[in-house]
Amino acid sequence: QVQLQESGPGLVKPSQTLSLTCTVSGDSVTDGGYHWTWIRQHPGRGLEYIGSIYHNGRPDYSPTLKSRVTISVDKSKNQMTLIVNSVTSADTAVYYCGAATVVTYSFDYWGQGTLVTVSS
Amino acid sequence: QSVLTQPASVSGSPGQSITISCSGSTSDFGTYSYVSWYQQHPGKAPTLILYAVGNRPSGVSTRFSGSKSGNTASLTISGLQAEDETDYYCSAFTPTDSWMFGGGTKVTVL
Numbered sequence A: 001q002v003q004l005q006e007s008g009p010g011l012v013k014p015s016q017t018l019s020l021t022c023t024v025s026g027d028s029v030t031d032g033g034y035h036w037t038w039i040r041q042h043p044g045r046g047l048e049y050i051g052s053i054y055h056n057g058r059p060d061y062s063p064t065l066k067s068r069v070t071i072s073v074d075k076s077k078n079q080m081t082l083i084v085n086s087v088t089s090a091d092t093a094v095y096y097c098g099a100a101t102v103v104t105y106s107f108d109y110w111g112q113g114t115l116v117t118v119s120s
Numbered sequence B: 001q002s003v004l005t006q007p008a009s010v011s012g013s014p015g016q017s018i019t020i021s022c023s024g025s026t027s028d029f030g031t032y033s034y035v036s037w038y039q040q041h042p043g044k045a046p047t048l049i050l051y052a053v054g055n056r057p058s059g060v061s062t063r064f065s066g067s068k069s070g071n072t073a074s075l076t077i078s079g080l081q082a083e084d085e086t087d088y089y090c091s092a093f094t095p096t097d098s099w100m101f102g103g104g105t106k107v108t109v110l
Helices: B027-031
Strands: A003-007 A018-025 A034-041 A047-053 A059-061 A069-074 A079-084 A093-101 A107-110 A114-118 B009-012 B018-023 B035-040 B047-050 B064-069 B072-077 B087-094 B098-101 B105-109
Touching: A003 A093, A003 A107, A018 A034, A018 A093, A018 A114, A034 A069, A034 A079, A034 A107, A047 A069, A047 A079, A047 A093, A047 B098, A059 A069, A079 A093, A107 B047, B009 B018, B018 B087, B018 B105, B027 B087, B035 B064, B047 B064, B072 B087
Parallel strands: B009 B105
Antiparallel strands: A003 A018, A018 A079, A034 A047, A034 A093, A047 A059, A069 A079, A093 A107, A093 A114, B018 B072, B035 B047, B035 B087, B064 B072, B087 B098, B087 B105
8 A cells, every 4th residue: 555645845935946755655666666746736726737757767747837847756765856946826736746557547546735835 | 738628517416327527638538548537525635536437446436437438538426425525537648748637527416
């Protein structure tokens, strides 16, 4: 059973950098079982794909966020990290990490989500 | 980034069946079968209820079923119950567009 836990600051100032960590238990972020993914949800809105680290280690980013986003994994800590640069109020959202199976590309596991507010 | 189109809301009476549609705008969506559906209760993370169009994970009620025809996937909830009243999202993966999500559908049990 895979478990995911997001962590990071709940408040970030405009123009600064947002950094979140997803701690994975029950599987290894580098063993190829899942595509490790970040998804966000603006208040009262739908789900938005941010990006992934595919099971082969290749990153993939949403075209709308690609210029500001970096996703990486830390094997020693079994964690995935999300960095979003130059944040604005439009980046205020609940951020989820998810694990998508390599066979069906469905998100079988989700973290509980963490709310990030961008405000001065 | 392509977006999947869902109706904003669908309603039905207890015991009835309802269907939520999910339409893709790219030709890839019609080709691939990596469509999944999620249920999300307020303040909670989404949970997977269908994968690969119509497959249910262990523990998901048989009242949930899925299908796909051309560029439109569908989620059907049979025997609607009060506990089904919440939000539902479709998602699809294609090699050219990676993951896409629908805008979400609020189900109301009358």
